[in-house]
Amino acid sequence: MPASLRLLQLNSAQLVGRLTRDPELRFTTSGLPVCRFDLAVNRRYKDKSGEWKDDTSFIPVVVWREAGQRCGEKLKKGSPVFVEGRLKSKSWETKDGQKRSGLEIEAQRVQFLERAEGAPGESAPAGDEMPADAAAGDAPVTTEDVPF
Numbered sequence: 001m002p003a004s005l006r007l008l009q010l011n012s013a014q015l016v017g018r019l020t021r022d023p024e025l026r027f028t029t030s031g032l033p034v035c036r037f038d039l040a041v042n043r044r045y046k047d048k049s050g051e052w053k054d055d056t057s058f059i060p061v062v063v064w065r066e067a068g069q070r071c072g073e074k075l076k077k078g079s080p081v082f083v084e085g086r087l088k089s090k091s092w093e094t095k096d097g098q099k100r101s102g103l104e105i106e107a108q109r110v111q112f113l114e115r116a117e118g119a120p121g122e123s124a125p126a127g128d129e130m131p132a133d134a135a136a137g138d139a140p141v142t143t144e145d146v147p148f
Helices: 065-074
Strands: 013-019 024-027 033-046 052-064 080-093 099-112 128-131
Touching: 024 065, 033 065, 052 065, 052 080, 065 099
Parallel strands: 052 099
Antiparallel strands: 013 033, 013 080, 024 033, 033 052, 080 099, 099 128
């Protein structure tokens, strides 16, 4: 296909929000850390009558490898974070046999927006930033590896 006809493919998401519950840290059968948490993201807007309204979305986030382990150890319910990643679709079957599907963010970067407890003398939020993408030599993660 000629370069002029190729479509640009972009799958990127950036979110700032707070964890709705404590993160869930697990390990694959091969020992790979994976952390899952839900992020509450708020949007404030004016309705047709000019009144301010709040809208909250709850977004599932998955963080792999060392960054996932660090998220599981350092974050807790209510922690503010900046998440940068990509949308990923998933499907599953419930215990009663119904098929479900949804979207989640597969984090490529997580930045803690609140300083760590007990950090002496810090006056600004700690920029505890962790790239969450795989190193060039890492094997890809498959759905069989996911322990959820």
